[in-house]
Amino acid sequence: MSRFAMLALFLSLATAGMAADYTSASAASEKLVAAGDAAAAVTLLQGALGDCPAGDPGRECRAQLQFALGYARESAGELEPAAAAYEAVLREYPDNAQALANLAGVYRRAGNAQNAATTYERAAKVDPAAAATYLLAGAEVLHQADDHESAIKLYRSAMRAGSPDAAPRLVTMMDRWVETAADDAERRWRLQRSSEVADQLRRDGTIGPALDAYENIMARRAAAPDIASHALAAWTETHANAQSLTAGALSRLPPVSEWQSAFLAGLAATVANGTWSFDASAFTNDLERYAAAAAAKAIGDQLVAENKPKEAQALYREALSRAPRPDEQDSSDELSWRPVVYLDAALQLARIAQATKDDRLFAQVEDQLFDQKMAAYRSKNLFAVQRMHTVLGTIYAERGEWKVKAGNPYTNATFQLEKALETAALRQEKQPSLQPLPYLRTTLAEGYRIQDDQAAARKQEIAAAKDYLDLDSIDSAQASLRRAAAAQPTPEEKQSIDALQAITNYRSVIQKGTSTADPWKSPATLKLDDDFVSRQKFKTYSDLGLRAQQLGKEKQAETYFDAAIVAVQEQKVVPKSDASRIQQLEKYTLTTKRKTVAKLPSLDTIEIKPPL
Numbered sequence: 001m002s003r004f005a006m007l008a009l010f011l012s013l014a015t016a017g018m019a020a021d022y023t024s025a026s027a028a029s030e031k032l033v034a035a036g037d038a039a040a041a042v043t044l045l046q047g048a049l050g051d052c053p054a055g056d057p058g059r060e061c062r063a064q065l066q067f068a069l070g071y072a073r074e075s076a077g078e079l080e081p082a083a084a085a086y087e088a089v090l091r092e093y094p095d096n097a098q099a100l101a102n103l104a105g106v107y108r109r110a111g112n113a114q115n116a117a118t119t120y121e122r123a124a125k126v127d128p129a130a131a132a133t134y135l136l137a138g139a140e141v142l143h144q145a146d147d148h149e150s151a152i153k154l155y156r157s158a159m160r161a162g163s164p165d166a167a168p169r170l171v172t173m174m175d176r177w178v179e180t181a182a183d184d185a186e187r188r189w190r191l192q193r194s195s196e197v198a199d200q201l202r203r204d205g206t207i208g209p210a211l212d213a214y215e216n217i218m219a220r221r222a223a224a225p226d227i228a229s230h231a232l233a234a235w236t237e238t239h240a241n242a243q244s245l246t247a248g249a250l251s252r253l254p255p256v257s258e259w260q261s262a263f264l265a266g267l268a269a270t271v272a273n274g275t276w277s278f279d280a281s282a283f284t285n286d287l288e289r290y291a292a293a294a295a296a297k298a299i300g301d302q303l304v305a306e307n308k309p310k311e312a313q314a315l316y317r318e319a320l321s322r323a324p325r326p327d328e329q330d331s332s333d334e335l336s337w338r339p340v341v342y343l344d345a346a347l348q349l350a351r352i353a354q355a356t357k358d359d360r361l362f363a364q365v366e367d368q369l370f371d372q373k374m375a376a377y378r379s380k381n382l383f384a385v386q387r388m389h390t391v392l393g394t395i396y397a398e399r400g401e402w403k404v405k406a407g408n409p410y411t412n413a414t415f416q417l418e419k420a421l422e423t424a425a426l427r428q429e430k431q432p433s434l435q436p437l438p439y440l441r442t443t444l445a446e447g448y449r450i451q452d453d454q455a456a457a458r459k460q461e462i463a464a465a466k467d468y469l470d471l472d473s474i475d476s477a478q479a480s481l482r483r484a485a486a487a488q489p490t491p492e493e494k495q496s497i498d499a500l501q502a503i504t505n506y507r508s509v510i511q512k513g514t515s516t517a518d519p520w521k522s523p524a525t526l527k528l529d530d531d532f533v534s535r536q537k538f539k540t541y542s543d544l545g546l547r548a549q550q551l552g553k554e555k556q557a558e559t560y561f562d563a564a565i566v567a568v569q570e571q572k573v574v575p576k577s578d579a580s581r582i583q584q585l586e587k588y589t590l591t592t593k594r595k596t597v598a599k600l601p602s603l604d605t606i607e608i609k610p611p612l
Contacts, residue, residue, distance in 0.1 A: 022048055022061040026068040038076035045069040063092040067099060074102070079110045097127035101134060104141075113145035117154060124161065128587045132163035139166065143173050152197060159206065167201060167209035175216040178223075187223045195227050202238055203337055211238055215252055221259065229261065229284070233291040236267055240294035241339050243301065247271055263288055270295055274303055274311055276318040286324060287334055293323035293341045300348060309352050313361075316352070319345035320368070327375045330384055342372075343391050350395045366411070369395075382430070386423040390440065393417035402447040414451070417444040434573040436467035442480060454487045462493065465500050466532055469507070472539070472577055477504050499524035503536050510543050530570070535578075537567035542581040545588070561588045 025048035032041035045065050052061035070085030086103035089096055100123035107116035120138030124131035139154035151173060158166035174194040181187035198213035214235040221228030232253070239245040256265050266278030276296055283289045300315035323342040329335045346365050353362035369392055376384035393416030396402070402414050409415055417440055424435050441464035448457035461484035468477035481504065485497050502519035519525050520537060545560035564585060568574065574582070 021051060022065050026064050029068045029072055033072050033075045038072050041072040042069065042076065045072060059092050063089050063096070066092075067096075067102075070099075070102060070106075074106055074109075079106050082106045083110075095126040097123045097130065097134075100126065101137075104134075104137070108141050113141045113147060114150075116141045117150065121154070121157075124157075128161075128583045132158055132161040132166070135161055136163045136166050136169070140169070143169075148173065148177050156200070159204070167206045168212070170197065171201075171209045171213045171216065174213065178216075178220060184223060187220070188227070191217055191220060191224045191227045195230060198231065199234060202234060207238060207242055211235060214238070218254060218259075221254070229263065230287065232261065232263060232267075233285075233288045236263075237287070237291040237294045237338065240291070240298035241341075243298060245271060245295055245298045263292070266292065267295060270299060274299055274308075274315075276315060286328075286332060289322055290324055290329070290335055290338070290341065293319040293345070294339075296322070297341050297345045297348070300345070304348070304352075309356060313349065313352050316345045316349045320349065320365075325375070326372050326384060326387070327379055327381075330379075330381060340387070343369075343387070347391060347395060351398065354399050366395075370410075382423055382427045386420050386427065389416045389420035389423060393420055393440070393443070397443050397447060400450075402450055414444070414447050417447070432572050434470065434575050436470045436575070438464040438467040438471065438473070438476065438480070441467060445480075445483070449487075458484045458487050458489050458493055461487075462496055462500070465504070466529075469500070469503065469536060470532075470575055470577070474504055474508050478508075495524045495527065499528055503540075507536070507540055507543070510540065510547065531572050534567050534570040535575070538564050538571065538574075539578065539581065541567060542578075542584060546584055557588075561585060565589070 025044060029041035029045050032038070032044065045068055049062065049065045049069070052058035052065065066085045066088040070082045070089065073079075073082035073085055083103060083106045086099050086106065089099040090103070093099070100119055104116045104119035104123065107113075107119060117138040120134045120141070124134040124138075127134070135154055135158035139151050139158055142148075142151035142154060152170065155166045155170040155173070159170075174190075174197055178187060178190045178194055181190050194213060194217055198210050198217065201210035201213060214231040217231040218228045218235070235253075236245070239249050250268055250271055253259075253264065256268050262279065262282040266282045269275075269277030270292075278292050282292065296315040296319040300312040300319065303309075303312035303315065319341055323329075323340075323345065324332065324335060326340050326342055329338070329340055329342070346369055349365045350362060352358070353365065369388065373385070373388035373392065376388050393413050396411065396413035396416060399413075401412050403412055404415075405411065420440055421437065421444070424437060427433065428435060441460040445457040445460035445464065448454070448460065461480045465477040465480040465484070468474070468480060477500070481497055481501050484493070485501075489497055499519065499522060502522060502525065506519050520533070525533060541560045541564035545557045545564060548554075548557035548560060561584075564581070568582070568585070
């Protein structure tokens, strides 16, 4: 731009008010930068900055012009002055996420990876809605700087924030890191680290990237055969428990002819033939034993789907005999978090026994499960006790065995499911937690109806409706309430049903975008459990606040979000299903400068949270 044009621009700006001055100068500078004249933009903005009022009245003026100046300086390749300009913005508005992100970008271009990553993390904290983007950018900076350990942490943070790209990029980084190792010892160490990352991805339920990571490790098996063997076992159990263990999946592995692995040979034959083909030499550790059992169970499931129960039964028997017992699995750090194949196989055998009327097979399975239940009681592991009662109750319910038979009070679904719920309540007393168990409750309610115990059935349906509401399953909650209402409830029960129905209606119409009466001041609602009501208020007000925001009604949104903050602070426990609502509140408290953000539950401890 010529000096005359610049002068004309200044004269035009001088005729407007102060607000127009700095916004027009900012917009004009963008055009200059786009036209390739960043130097002129810098001159324009520096002149405009001198016209900003001193002190707080000029705060917005200074911030906007410094932001534009940072962009102009960065476009001119003047990185140090650009960083200074963005830092000036942050002195005025420390929580400006875009200024933080731009500053991080400047650090990145300057080769200051650590400062760039730290600044991206700051941006993520002040703008939770964009946290995944900022954290992924920080991880990429560290990756490019070969700071792999720090990059792993930020990739994982980006994953938790919801980035769909973080896990695949983490896997790619680890593979390239292994590839560039200087010698065999270094390569082995990096493969071990890659194995740990793959296991953590598996544990997090990030299945696809975990499988890719295991396959990368197996492709480099020559450098560390033992680490590759672990990857093979982990890959096998991951596919098996995901019901995706097929010949097609196996085609991604090294051929048996190229990898002298007894486990791989047994796995390939089991998948190909549908029969147990592992020999004793295939197992050198508990994970391989577990993985082989998981594979047998998965292939058995496929055979059941093909209407081959006899062949499936043989594989389930192998799975039951080879899998670690539940108490063994619970005591293993490597296995405790994985599905309990022993119980899954037992459940499938019980179903086959029922379908084929094989009483001998059922008796064998039943005896083994009761032995495991007694082991759980002896270990005083309440979670294991609850799990065993749940499995036994499910089996008896599927067989339609609800009543005491032959003088044995234990071999029926009513006893086992009641004990499962009692144990869950005992666990909750010992450690505050939220365990919605609507499936158990509705199953037990059906058993009570079969036994013509309508009072007990109503009680469980009402409790199930509350559990469904905690899980955001509105339609299922309404179905439970309809069944309870149709079973001649007492006046007190009808009051609870009406209160819960009002809550389900209220939450339902929010989802549909309509409106109805607020249920919270109803006398019936006030008689419900306080913590349950607080959880429902939090869900409701959070959803209303978000909807008001989407409609551009900011004042209404503030009212609802403030009410949601009050409700969540009254809760003893916050379920993981509310994670997105908590993130929405975090964003609200930051953008509106509310001081309550520190009191919101941390997403890292959201499953079990003490009173706030």
